[in-house]
Amino acid sequence: MKAEPFEPKILAFFCNWCTYGAADLAGVSRLQYPPNVRPIRVMCSATVSPHHVLRAFQSGADGVLVGGCHVGDCHYIYGNYMTIKRIRFLQELLEFVGLGERLHLEWISSAEAQKFVQVVTEFTLKIKELGPSPLTVLSKGLPAMALSSPPPRENARAAVG
Amino acid sequence: MREQIRSWLESGEMDAFLGFKEVEGHPIPHLFSKANLAELEGLIVNAPRYPLETLVAEMLQSQPGMKLGVLGDETTRRALNVLSIWNQVSPESVRVIDPDQFAPEEKGARKVFRVSEPGPVKLERGIDNRLGVDAIQALDGDDRVRRWMYEFQKCIKCYGCRNICPVCFCKECSLEHQDLISTGTVLTEVPIFHLVRAVHMAGRCIDCGMCEQACPADIPLRLLYRKVNSIVMELFDYENGLSSDQPPLSVLGEKVVLELKPIH
C-alpha cells in the first residue's frame, strides 16, 4: 500500500482586524494556498494565551500559526506587544523540549493578501519538512512508554518512538 | 541569633518569628512570640528548606500590619520579593533572618538541598537529577522530545510540585482546569501539564529546588524551570526575585524590543 503523503494539521489564530481580513482578501482574489491551516478568528492576537498554543499541540496540531496586526496597528493599541513576548518565550521553551520551529508568529495586515499566501505556504512547507508532530507519533505508544523501557544512559535518549 | 530574636520579640520590634521546632524528632514550622519566649531554646535553624513563605503570606493576609520575622536564606528573600510584586505580602512587614549571617563559621551546616548521586537502579533507568541545561541542548530535536516525554510520563499528578512551591499562590490553578488539562485520572496529560506549569513559572521561579525534591517521580523539574528562567533573562533581562518590576509576561510594556522569528 502506498503511504499517504503527510498533510499537516496547522491550527491558526488570526486577528479579526488584520490577518483574518488578509485571508478573506486572498479568498476573494482567488489566490491559491495550501489547505492545511484551520483558522480560528480572534479579536486580537493578544487573546491567544500560551495555554491555547499548548492545548493545540497536545490535541495533535503539527504546527501553530498566529497572525496579528503590525506593531502600532493593533486595534487595542498595545495588544500585540504582549503577543510577541508570549510567542517568543514559547518558541524558546518549545525549542528546549524539542518542539521548536512548529510555532510561528507573523504580522499581516488586512491588505496583505499576498503576504498571507506566502506565509501560509512557507509555513506549511516547513511543517511538511519537519514531519508529523512527535507528540502524536509518541502518544500512540504512550502507555507502553513505561519505566521498564528506560533510555540508554549515554545518550539520554528515552526508549520510545 | 536566638538572643537577637529574643530581644526583638521582647522589644516588640517583631511581633512573631516563624521558624522550626522539633516535634517528635521532626522539625515542624512554629511561630515564636513574646508569649512563649522560653520556646526559643528549641528553635531549629538547620531544618531542610520548606516554604515558610507561604505561611508568611497567609499570616499577613489574616493579620495585616503584623511585623514578622522568618527563618530563611537568599531564596527566601527572593520568594518574598516575588510575592510582594504579586501583592501577596507587604515587604515592610517581614524580615528574613538568615542563620548564616549570625554564624558564618557554621556556614554549610544548614541542610540545603543537595542532589544525591543516583543509585544503580536509577542510573539504569536513565533517571538523573544532576543533568544540566547543556545535556538537554546537546540532544537533537526528536531526542529532546523523547527525553522529556520519558520524564513527564512518570508524573502521577500529585500536584506536589505546585503545592510546595513558595511562589505559587493562586486560588484557582490552571493545572486543575478541566478544559485545559484533563484532571483526575492518570496518566497525566503530557507534556501540557508540565509545560503549563513551566509557562506559569516564567518571571516567578526563584530556583529553590523544592519542586524537584518533592516530586515522587524524580522528574527534573528544576532543570526545566532553570531553562525558563534563562529564557526570561535573555529575552527580557528580568531576574526573578531580584528585579523589582512586574514580570515581563504580566505587563504590556512600553515598546516592542523583540523581533519576529523568521520561518526559516
Ligand code: SF4
Ligand atoms: S524551583 Fe520549583 S518550587 Fe522553587 S520556585 Fe521554582 S518552581 Fe517553585
Ligand code: SF4
Ligand atoms: S510533583 Fe512530580 S509527580 Fe507530582 S504532579 Fe509534580 S511533576 Fe507530577
Ligand code: FES
Ligand atoms: S487587534 Fe490585531 S493584533 Fe491586536
